Amino acid sequence: MTATVPPAPSENPIPDPAGRVELPPGAVLTDARFVNDDLLPVPLARRRWTTYNFTALWVGMAHNIPSWLLASGLVALGMDWKQAVFTIALANVIVLAPMLLTGHAGPKYGIPFPVLARASFGLRGANLPAMIRAGVACAWFGIQTWIGGQGIFVLLGKLFGGWAEASEVGGQPWTLWVCFVLFWALELAIIYRGMEALRRFENWAAPFVIVGALVLLVWVANKAGGLGPLLDQPSKLGWGADFWPVFFPSLMGMIAFWSTLSLNIPDFTRFGAGQRAQVWGQTLGLPTTMTLFALLSVFVTSGSQAVYGAAIWDPVQLAAKTDNVFGLLFALVTVLVATISVNIAANVVSPAYDLANLAPRFITFRAGALITGVVGVVIMPWKLTETPELYIFTWLGLVGGLLGTVAGILIADYWIVRRTRLDLTDLYTPGGRYWYTSGWNVHAVVAFAVGGVLAVGGSHSAPGKGPFPQDGLIPFLKPLADYGWAVGLAASLVVYVALTAGRRRV
Secondary structure (H helix, E strand, C coil): CCCECCCCCCCCCCCCCCCCCCCCCCCECCCCCCCCCCCCCCCHHHCCECHHHHHHHHHHHHCCHHHHHHHHHHHHCCCCHHHHHHHHHHHHHHHHHHHHHHHCHHHHHCCCHHHHHHHHHCCCCCHHHHHHHHHHHHHHHHHHHHHHHHHHHHHHHHHHCCCCCCCEECCEEHHHHHHHHHHHHHHHHHHCCCHHHHHHHHHHHHHHHHHHHHHHHHHHHHHHCCCCHHHHCCCCCCCCCCCHHHHHHHHHHHHHHHHHHHHHCHHHHCCECCHHHHHHHHHHHHHHHHHHHHHHHHHHHHHHHHHHCCCCCCHHHHHCCCCCHHHHHHHHHHHHHHHHHHHHHHHCHHHHHHHHHHCCCCCCHHHHHHHHHHHHHHCCHHHHHCCHHHHHHHHHHHHHHHHHHHHHHHHHHHHHHCCCCCCCHHHHCCCCCCCCECCECHHHHHHHHHHHHHHHCCCCCCCCCCCCCCCCCCHHHHHHHHHHHHHHHHHHHHHHHHHCCCCCCC
């Protein structure tokens, strides 16, 4: 079955005051290999997310336990609190740039990430970056769900007692598995209701989580009589030769933390009322929120040092120190809301669309979300957070290199080659201008291969600290490994532009 296309070209739409584009009147897209209702452009009437909606989205996503623990991971590597907060703040300012560039296509055309990728990779080739993004999201979903389940387990155990002594199943108390499964089911129940339900959830979740973090700060500061000695502890690395070998891979790791969203942010911005809403919403929401949260984590941990004689970086473990029932219940609800808000938005929405793009005839957005939930549990990715070396250098570094490579191609194609002009109809039409060679754009594949090898080919691990050889997978590329995200983005962008030079496209 093929698409029926009206004579009016989609690159000459009826003018919209906000510069937005939708399918031409009468366009009928019926090829089930590339079309379903979830992948079609959002109609103009349904693009109504405002600056507040995007800001709230980022506040809800950034305020979560792994974000809180980022600063602790950097301090564990030898940084002081100022160096850790600076690294996190700089990383989020940097990653904001590709976030805004790829996000531009959302409000303008109303399309999700895998459909945008069809312009550069081809209608079939788009499944390559989509599946990479989906795989990363499934792993993150497992990590966040496990952390959320652990939080519920700790706090309920404090309330009712005896939970930690329950008989074990698979090396863990059965009560922990119950918390994990219930939390997993709650997440999928919310996303199953669709993107509008997610928007409403994020609108109230964002301020609630901010209040929860501030309450934790006030509580621990009150018990400490002020902030503790952690702020006065010097860096173990200094600012010299010992600092920079840790700083650059850590910076790439912090960038990689949100490099996932720098690809699939059109999944959200496609609902935007215009470019102003997504630009201001993301600018106000991402770097400011992540920096504030890093500061909060340092200040709260500093207070815990003064009160308990040891730095407690995990907010759940710290909240469990109270014997106040109301305080425990409030902490429990805050953990639930914070983890759900990030996990659904960051780790379920993208693979739901990506899997739908893989087989639109059989997989809807809701079905993709359910598949994500199952895969995220089966692969058991929470083991990646066991050490900061494995978490920051191996997991985030490797992911960042590959995702940076895809981002470079998307940005090069959309901004440099096409100057933000797309033909909406052909994005869903086999045989159209984005069909290339049997649905694959060889230039994009070559650019991805070159950028990917340069970005992650030198991946290495210290002896006993990770899965890679000490000298790197490809030894002569080892010096590039610490800059994987930047190398992947720059290399793929340059290669793609060079391969497509002189070809003006729509």
